[in-house]
Amino acid sequence: MSRTSRSLIRSVLTMKDLESLVETYKIPERFSPTLLGPNELAECTPDQIVLYTLAFSSCGVWYPLSPLKIALLRHFVVHFSQLHPLGFMRVVHFELSCVAVSGELSVPLFCMLYKLILDGDWFTFAK
Template sequence: MSRTGRSMIRPVFTTRNLESFVETYQIPERFSPTLPGPDDSAECTPNWIVLYTLSFSSCGVRYPLSAFKVDLLRHFRVHFSQLHPLGFMRVVHFELSCVAVSGEPSIPLFCMFYKLISDVDWFTFAK
């Protein structure tokens, strides 16, 4: 994605799509899921966070996030909405790989394989 990628994303959901998404992924109503306006860009504010549906459908994101994912985001001081979906998919893959070999995912182990990088608009994890 280009350096202007995140700021250029525009909503494509309808109200009906949002209702179906909220039901499918069991997003609690207390989060007040809301669609941005047609001319709004996907930017976080102090009162709102941005979620990309691609993260749910392609990257295995489910709420609540696991303790490992929350700790990792806190460790790197990155908000979930700042991560490129493919970077978050690496986190999911790492966590599942650890569980598959009867291990526990940990931040030091994760850092042996990946590092946080930024391309101005997004953060991601690179090998």
């Protein structure tokens, strides 16, 4: 999906959908989840970010983000909303794999396996 097509995405969620999403994924109220109006475009501002529901339903996103996810975002100097959902799934997979084998969760280990690349208008992680 290109940046131009992302800028044309309009919210199809209802208030009930938003409330269900907040409850299901335990999104803290301090984040002030807000539903876009029918004519508002999804865009980041200095005090707000846009999150796509796909990130929650198919990529294993839960808030607050784990310490490893935050460390990776800081290490690569990218914002969560800039990551392709499939790239984020690689981070989730890495975390789960490390936990399954009682391994170390660390940015250096992740960087030995993956590198951040630009794929179209999104960032993702490649082997």
